Amino acid sequence: MKIISTDNEKIKFLKKLGDKKVRDVSGQFLVENLIIIYDAMKAGFKPVQLFVSEDLLEKENEKLDLIIAKFPDFFVINEKVNKYFSSLTTPSGICAIFEKKEKEINLDEIVIYLNAIADPGNLGTILRTAVAFGIKNIVVDEKCADIYNAKTISSAKDAIFKLNISKDENLKIFSEIKKAMPVFVTSLEGELIDDKIFKKEKFCLVLGNEANGVEERIIKLADKKVKIPMSSEIESLNVAVSAGILFEKIYNAKNK
Secondary structure (H helix, E strand, O other), rough: OOEEEOOOOOHHHHHHHHHHHHHHHHHHEEEEEHHHHHHHHOOOOOOOOOEEHHHHHOOOOOHHHHHHOOOOOOOEEOOOHHHHHHOOOOOEEEEEEOOOOOOOOOOOOEEEEEOOOOHHHHHHHHHHHHHHHHOOOEEEEEEEEEOOHHHHHHHHHOOHOOOOOEEEOOOHHHHHHHOOOOOOEEEEEEEEEOHHHHOOOOOEEOOOEOEEEEEEHHHHOEEEEEEEEOOOOOOOOHHHHHEEEEEEEEHHHHHH
């Protein structure tokens, strides 16, 4: 089916999905990236609806051919329609609606707890880095950026489809984590990290807000404060960079 008008109800809904409130109510979100859509479908996640531009269809693309083969009932759109709903400066020519599928974390494994990570790019990078280093369980609290924000997805790539991600409110999940395993928080006042602590079978590592770090209410409940060793030339690191360093330490501790 071809859609040529921005007044079409399906196109209007795509536009509305740029709003977090609409995503929360509908339980759906957009992905405007061919490779992410391809990887998601390869992992068994089927979109609710698929929209492909005329221009993209005219190009030879093996991944697009495989996407269409798995989802033949897609909508064809023109450039004007694509620009109308797209959050991208240069629309990609493809858009898929997926259902949110937040998975419960496994309290028998390592858990990463994200406290008030405000920047969607940082959040997405942390999610992608977690997958890279074999971490499966992520908790985001109510003060974090939206997992399904377009910028988060752009940074996370297909990580949102590969992780167990739960959203916490008022430390409810945190309380369950605390009962199940030791909790370590990153803090500039913490002890230099002893890699031995990451050899534990399970633990929770808390990463905090870009500007303010981990909230005091969480620090008070933690078992230990830790920090990454670094030169005195700089006070702190970007939270996504810190996550990468820490996740590699966790990976090495588990695989040595």
